[in-house]
Amino acid sequence: MFDIGWSELLVIAVVAIVVVGPKELPKLMRSFGFYAGKLRRAAAEFRRQFDDAMREAELEEVKHAIESVRTEARALDDKAPLDRPLMVEGPKTPSPKPAAKTPRKRAASKAKTEAKTAAKRAKSGAEPAR
Numbered sequence: 001m002f003d004i005g006w007s008e009l010l011v012i013a014v015v016a017i018v019v020v021g022p023k024e025l026p027k028l029m030r031s032f033g034f035y036a037g038k039l040r041r042a043a044a045e046f047r048r049q050f051d052d053a054m055r056e057a058e059l060e061e062v063k064h065a066i067e068s069v070r071t072e073a074r075a076l077d078d079k080a081p082l083d084r085p086l087m088v089e090g091p092k093t094p095s096p097k098p099a100a101k102t103p104r105k106r107a108a109s110k111a112k113t114e115a116k117t118a119a120k121r122a123k124s125g126a127e128p129a130r
Helices: 006-020 025-076 103-124
Strands: none
Touching: 006 025
């Protein structure tokens, strides 16, 4: 919010001690803290009221959209009862893909395949491929 470093705070403290005096400084700081807290509470209350108003406006907008969909659906289907909820088909989920093989699994699979091929060749009497 405010970009105030330690050097600026030191300058402000020195000016406050010179202007106000060391005896009155604790009282001034206490009243400053009191009003800063009051300001923070007012800002938090304003933010909460604003968020509530936005949430309520969004809720009203969603209710209106749902009601318009229902009226359109009932206009298409005259036999639909008014108290029955409108059933909409949900999104289709894709089937899960098989997990990818890791390099170690690939090497083991390749070794198995080569061993099977070599066994078939040995059984049939063919020469091994190079």
